[in-house]
Amino acid sequence: MSQIHFVGAGQMAEAIIRAAQKRGAVSASQITLADIDDGRIATLRDRYQLTSALNDSEALAAADYIVIGVRPQDDIDGVARHICQYASPQATVISIIAGVTLERLGAQFGTTRPIVRTIPNTLTDTGFGYSGVVFNAHVKPEPLMPFLESFGKVMLLEERLIDIFTGFAVAGVNYVYYFIESLTDAGVLSGLSRPQASKVVWENLIGGVEMLKTSGLHPRQLMDINNSPAGVGINGLYELNNSDFAAGLQRSVMTAVRRTTELSGSKPA
Template sequence: MANVHFIGAGQMAEAIIRASLAAGTLRAEEISLEDIDPNRIALLTERYGLAAEPLREDALHEAALVVLGIRPQDDLASVAARIRPHLSAGATVVSLIAGVTLQKLETLLGTGIPVARVIPNTLTDTGFGYSGVTLNAQATSEQVESFLTGFGKVLYLPERLIDIFTGFGVAGPNYIYYFIESFTDAGVLAGLSRAQATEVVLENLLGSVEMLRLSQKHPRQLLDINNSPAGVGIHGLYELNNSDFAAGLQRSVLAAVKRTRELGETE
């Protein structure tokens, strides 16, 4: 993996650096940083044993990947104008900036530059979780994939599906955390201690995922196997069927997708 230069060394950049170093897809000497806050650079340089700050232009010029980790409200136009003359031929710009389209990035960076728009997942430290990636005509998966797999799995998508992916996939852990909390509360309500209920819920969750993977069955087939006539399981499911569980979850995802689109339109 060649050098990676981060512009905007905030929370997301740090999460990616931490995960990539742990996964071994990046070495500390391959990483350079810039941020308008010098304290932030000093902090990350020390925390992750990065090379002392090289000249900004040198680091840019030597980078195979330039990662834009600034926020949608930051001054992207100035950043793009500044970096454009220093990008080496074939360097790929990887934008993490929510809501900023490939077309806007190409307009600001100039045509002919490989650009990948990435919506990183928030499970970076685990290696699980998909990042959504859309590439412009100049970018290829070979240019970005070994970097991206350092902080999760990679799902290439046409740009029109990126907002849907954000509301469904990137927001995904929220739905799961909420489910875990609700399910644990049910155990406590029924009389288990919180510690016991939490352990049972986590094991059930991991085991159910593994059952689906191993058996290659649809969830409905496993539900059928688990629920004998007039048994415990089907009585529990009857109440769940009577609730707003499925539609409520689906409305939540659609609301998150809608909000992603609204935020994109304001950029």
């Protein structure tokens, strides 16, 4: 049984714990926590019925995996010094901190230590969505995968792509929520009730994804099938073509990617 220690028991750490427990990747006795806020530890211990009685240094010494869930602006150097004092050099560090590179993590946690850099998405409760994952040369992926896959599908990336992944994939569900809201409003504007419009939008969204999956066709091919000459659909699409829809969406993604690279201090790929 692997022991998993979380340093920084915030929102993302909790989301990972909840998903990993739900999917059976870890049990309550395998999880230990550290946070500067003792109240937060008590809350999560209670909420997830965590049973380990190890104190902080014992938990670090026993840990096979140490998840670093603090924020980029927190004292990562101090966290690393504390961890290195008690943890086994073989314990794998799993950093979820946006923008902190493997090189920097290696300098802080040890250049021969197995280190994983991952950016989880916020769909952890659903089983959908990708986490971007990068391993350093010392990681043995196989025993780690069930844990990583318990809170998202795993997309292994070259590290140069991880900031792009953060801006595009992790921020990406925003566009889906925004699209659903805008399209539902369009139904209401046309005269449907909000519940009627909402049902139609959800069903079209899920059905559209299913059509793409089952047919294997490109979206443009499905649009061709959906639109007869001079018909209703192509007239509607003409208005969308005249709008800023595609370019606006693409500018928004590029801006999110640019902001990620600004925050991490890296250069865009």
